[in-house]
Amino acid sequence: MKEILKIGPNNTIGLRHLESKTKHSQAHWRVAMAMGGAMDACGRCMKVSLVATNVLTFVGGALALAIGVWVWVSRSFPSTLMSNNMFIASVAVVVVMGAAMMVLSVLGCCGAAKEVKCMLLTYYILVFIMFVVMLVGGILLFVFREKVLTTLEREMHASIPNYGVRHEYTLAWDETQTNLQCCGVKSYKDWNDNVPESCCREIYPGKRQDCKYSQNPTTMYMEGCFSRTLELLREDAVFVGAVAIIVALIMVLALIFSCGLFVKIE
Numbered sequence: 001m002k003e004i005l006k007i008g009p010n011n012t013i014g015l016r017h018l019e020s021k022t023k024h025s026q027a028h029w030r031v032a033m034a035m036g037g038a039m040d041a042c043g044r045c046m047k048v049s050l051v052a053t054n055v056l057t058f059v060g061g062a063l064a065l066a067i068g069v070w071v072w073v074s075r076s077f078p079s080t081l082m083s084n085n086m087f088i089a090s091v092a093v094v095v096v097m098g099a100a101m102m103v104l105s106v107l108g109c110c111g112a113a114k115e116v117k118c119m120l121l122t123y124y125i126l127v128f129i130m131f132v133v134m135l136v137g138g139i140l141l142f143v144f145r146e147k148v149l150t151t152l153e154r155e156m157h158a159s160i161p162n163y164g165v166r167h168e169y170t171l172a173w174d175e176t177q178t179n180l181q182c183c184g185v186k187s188y189k190d191w192n193d194n195v196p197e198s199c200c201r202e203i204y205p206g207k208r209q210d211c212k213y214s215q216n217p218t219t220m221y222m223e224g225c226f227s228r229t230l231e232l233l234r235e236d237a238v239f240v241g242a243v244a245i246i247v248a249l250i251m252v253l254a255l256i257f258s259c260g261l262f263v264k265i266e
């Protein structure tokens with residue numbers, strides 16, 4: 001103990017020198033990792049805002065993914081009856097971008113929490129690219145919503161000869177008529193004398209009325225599928241398109257806050 005006390009002054013100098021070297025090496029390490037030091041109140045506000053925005057982005061991405069998958073799986077049955085693939089392509093863009101935004105929001109939170117400049121820069125670039133893609137996907141769906149009005153009826157009529165010949169058209173017509181409880185384009189008369197069984201009313205799942213020889217409102221669906229299909233597609237386009245544009249607007253906030261935080265990090 002006496003020896004330790006004797007070398008106390010020298011030891012203090014050594015500790016100070018070691019502490020100085022440690023701080024110097026930590027500073028070099030932070031620069032190498034592009035990590036910031038202390039920030040002012042504005043910088044801390046940017047940091048909290050970016051984390052909060054990324055939480056919103058995660059929720060928005062999850063919502064876009066959920067609605068996109070729901071539309072694709074359970075409400076895309078009439079899409080085969082259309083010659084263009086704008087609707088499915090737009091929904092696919094929103095689904096993929098929604099999933100990617102969920103992953104990217106985690107990167108943004110980590111970059112903000114750790115104050116890693118290179119991570120924030122990567123996040124900014126990726127968010128900007130995805131912002132453009134998501135915005136285009138949303139706009140395409142609204143364009144489709146208007147375009148489908150002028151083309152759907154013609155395309156549905158053109159697909160009728162493919163019923164019973166090509167499996168995808170047969171399945172699309174059967175699912176459309178069953179789910180929307182309709183028959184033909186404007187009415188059951190569009191089928192002439194070849195009325196599909198899917199036009200017959202269901203007594204219970206798997207059992208239908210015999211409507212081929214008794215065509216009346218009690219045995220078959222009398223209303224055409226055009227108006228109901230048009231309503232369904234336009235409704236879905238609004239759902240997915242609105243979610244895509246809302247998520248894109250949240251991305252704008254993410255771009256602003258990530259840029260601000262990048263500048264504030266010393």
